[in-house]
Amino acid sequence: MESAKVNVRTYSAEEGPKQHDRHPLAKRRLIVLVSLSITLILVSLFSLMAGAVSFSISEIWNGLFDSSDTLERRIVWDLRLPRVLIGVVVGMCLASAGAILQGVMRNPLADPGIIGVSSGAGLVAVIIMIIYPTYIALLPLAAFIGALVTALIIYALSWRGGTSVVRIILVGVAINAIIGSFMSALMLLYSDRVQAVLPWLAGGIGGVGWVQFKMIIYYVMIALILALFSIKHIRVLRLGDELAKLLGHHVERSRFFLIVMSTLLAGIAVSVSGLIGFVGLVVPHILRLIIGGDYRYLLPASALGGGLLVVLADTIARSAFNPIELPVGILLAFIGGPFFLYLIQRRRGPVAGH
Amino acid sequence: MLVTKRLDFEHSTAFQLEDINLSIQKGEIVSLVGPNGSGKSTLLRLMSRLISPKSGEILLVGKAIKSMKTEDVAKKLAMLPQMLDHQLDLTVAELVEFGRYPHRGAYSKLTTEDKKVTQWAIEITKLQSFRNRMLHSLSGGERQRAWIAMAIAQRPEILLLDEPTTFLDISHQLEVMELVKDLNENFGMTVVMVLHDINQAARYSERMIVLKNGKVLYDSTPTDVLRREMFQSVFGIDANIYKESGKTFFTPMKLGKEG
Ligand SMILES: Nc1ncnc2c1ncn2[C@@H]1O[C@H](COP(=O)(O)OP(=O)(O)O)[C@@H](O)[C@H]1O
Numbered sequence: 085m086e087s088a089k090v091n092v093r094t095y096s097a098e099e100g101p102k103q104h105d106r107h108p109l110a111k112r113r114l115i116v117l118v119s120l121s122i123t124l125i126l127v128s129l130f131s132l133m134a135g136a137v138s139f140s141i142s143e144i145w146n147g148l149f150d151s152s153d154t155l156e157r158r159i160v161w162d163l164r165l166p167r168v169l170i171g172v173v174v175g176m177c178l179a180s181a182g183a184i185l186q187g188v189m190r191n192p193l194a195d196p197g198i199i200g201v202s203s204g205a206g207l208v209a210v211i212i213m214i215i216y217p218t219y220i221a222l223l224p225l226a227a228f229i230g231a232l233v234t235a236l237i238i239y240a241l242s243w244r245g246g247t248s249v250v251r252i253i254l255v256g257v258a259i260n261a262i263i264g265s266f267m268s269a270l271m272l273l274y275s276d277r278v279q280a281v282l283p284w285l286a287g288g289i290g291g292v293g294w295v296q297f298k299m300i301i302y303y304v305m306i307a308l309i310l311a312l313f314s315i316k317h318i319r320v321l322r323l324g325d326e327l328a329k330l331l332g333h334h335v336e337r338s339r340f341f342l343i344v345m346s347t348l349l350a351g352i353a354v355s356v357s358g359l360i361g362f363v364g365l366v367v368p369h370i371l372r373l374i375i376g377g378d379y380r381y382l383l384p385a386s387a388l389g390g391g392l393l394v395v396l397a398d399t400i401a402r403s404a405f406n407p408i409e410l411p412v413g414i415l416l417a418f419i420g421g422p423f424f425l426y427l428i429q430r431r432r433g434p435v436a437g438h
Numbered sequence: 439m440l441v442t443k444r445l446d447f448e449h450s451t452a453f454q455l456e457d458i459n460l461s462i463q464k465g466e467i468v469s470l471v472g473p474n475g476s477g478k479s480t481l482l483r484l485m486s487r488l489i490s491p492k493s494g495e496i497l498l499v500g501k502a503i504k505s506m507k508t509e510d511v512a513k514k515l516a517m518l519p520q521m522l523d524h525q526l527d528l529t530v531a532e533l534v535e536f537g538r539y540p541h542r543g544a545y546s547k548l549t550t551e552d553k554k555v556t557q558w559a560i561e562i563t564k565l566q567s568f569r570n571r572m573l574h575s576l577s578g579g580e581r582q583r584a585w586i587a588m589a590i591a592q593r594p595e596i597l598l599l600d601e602p603t604t605f606l607d608i609s610h611q612l613e614v615m616e617l618v619k620d621l622n623e624n625f626g627m628t629v630v631m632v633l634h635d636i637n638q639a640a641r642y643s644e645r646m647i648v649l650k651n652g653k654v655l656y657d658s659t660p661t662d663v664l665r666r667e668m669f670q671s672v673f674g675i676d677a678n679i680y681k682e683s684g685k686t687f688f689t690p691m692k693l694g695k696e697g
Pocket residue numbers: 449450453472473474475476477478479480481
């Protein structure tokens with residue numbers, strides 16, 4: 085036996101740096117997308133079961149598919165199902181809006197709530213609700229216009245070939261403050277009608293039913309399909325404006341389309357659920373860390389994750405503090421606020437960059 | 439191939455490009471040299487329509503570039519800017535596929551032709567084994583080749599490169615220069631590149647354009663351009679000029695008086 089064996093490893097040609105025959109993230113993306121879908125379904129089912137009255141799976145089944153007038157039917161079909169569905173689509177819209185906004189602003193902190201896009205939508209929505217209630221059917225459209233105008237203002241104020249983190253937050257604070265003051269003025273001027281919009285303002289899907297679902301579902305479907313078209317734009321823009329231009333891409337046109345898309349999604353969500361913040365920030369951010377920044381995967385994953393987060397949070401908010409129902413917006417702010425602070429803290433170094 | 443006519447451009451009162459009249463011929467390798475801030479990048483950006491001139495015009499294969507469609511410019515002309523974002527989380531193959539972007543319909547998939555060209559670009563830049571590696575995990579030289587692969591996947595007739603070898607070590611610099619030569623000789627690509635290394639410029643190009651303060655001072659063969667007076671007046675240095683196997687080279691000696 086050789087006692088002084090020299091312990092040097094030699095590498096054969098096939099060894100050395102690992103060669104991949106497919107994308108290094110391919111497996112992880114698949115796992116994340118599949119497990120998000122499954123979890124979303126499971127959590128939605130759980131959300132139908134849980135609450136002041138809890139049901140078993142078979143009772144849920146009866147409630148969903150047996151239309152005779154039972155307790156299950158009234159609670160599961162009339163109350164909980166529309167609420168769960170709205171939770172899913174609102175979450176999808178908010179998270180996609182956040183992801184797209186981050187892509188176009190080139191800024192990971194661009195959340196419709198934080199930068200004031202949601203408030204813009206909210207202000208117009210409140211005006212419709214308390215001054216022109218006859219036009220309530222146009223609520224999503226009105227909220228979208230409010231969001232769009234606000235976003236264009238923010239973009240004009242903060243875009244310098246990119247948006248610095250500091251600048252976008254400052255502009256957002258100012259916009260939120262200005263809109264907040266308009267909002268307060270409205271509340272005082274129309275104090276007799278304010279009661280109706282208060283729960284909505286807190287950001288919740290407490291009172292929603294099939295009416296609200298029908299109001300938004302067509303908008304949602306159109307917006308989510310259009311959102312798929314934004315993937316290509318974001319991918320090219322991510323190469324940087326110059327390179328995108330050099331590849332023949334219409335940069336300005338495309339950025340405008342993306343702003344329209346994200347505000348459409350945010351506006352729809354706001355019109356039914358009021359001011360729910362942080363979903364658009366937290367969900368894409370976490371997913372980006374796991375599956376990377378390719379929007380072909382990040383956007384669908386964010387949509388699924390957003391739906392999941394809102395339904396889960398709403399289920400907790402309405403059952404954990406029984407008999408009090410917390411608006412889901414408050415619970416999400418409770419989680420999202422600290423997360424936001426953590427993100428700012430983490431980027432302490434090159435804070436001015438993007 | 440690419441003609442600039444009485445081109446004027448102004449960044450500010452402190453810097454203007456004045457009266458640039460150049461005609462780049464098909465099949466040429468042209469090097470742009472000059473001190474920092476002399477306007478080399480600005481000139482390439484004008485030529486690639488990233489910025490528009492104050493006056494004058496640019497013709498690309500006979501057509502005024504100003505009135506061409508963005509995607510049509512991109513089918514004929516590719517350019518790699520000086521600053522590239524190396525943190526992109528794309529694989530080499532994904533990056534190179536972007537080179538096909540101007541040739542594709544708005545939302546259409548990669549055609550077999552696109553895939554063939556992508557593969558060709560990857561092979562010619564010797565990146566086959568890096569296809570599925572993330573861009574940020576590559577070495578500087580590999581990364582530079584990946585960017586070039588993207589640009590040539592556009593199948594441009596003319597390729598503009600802004601300092602393609604800066605930040606590379608000497609062997610990787612030569613690798614890039616050999617690649618440029620290969621593209622020119624075997625695929626007829628016209629190349630205009632900004633280089634800092636004047637010896638490399640002299641060795642690899644047939645024509646050198648020297649810029650200073652936004653003006654073209656010399657535009658000729660390396661042998662004509664590499665003269666003591668040029669180094670004096672443009673770079674303010676004393677230089678020794680010598681020839682070897684038909685090519686001209688120089689060695690910087692000392693800072694001379696400002697010319
Ligand atoms: N976007 C800009 N705005 C104003 N001045 C600029 C801009 N870009 C470059 N310059 C100025 O133009 C001059 C030429 O720059 P550039 O073309 O980058 O030079 P080079 O590439 O030869 O080093 C420099 O003085 C630079 O400061």
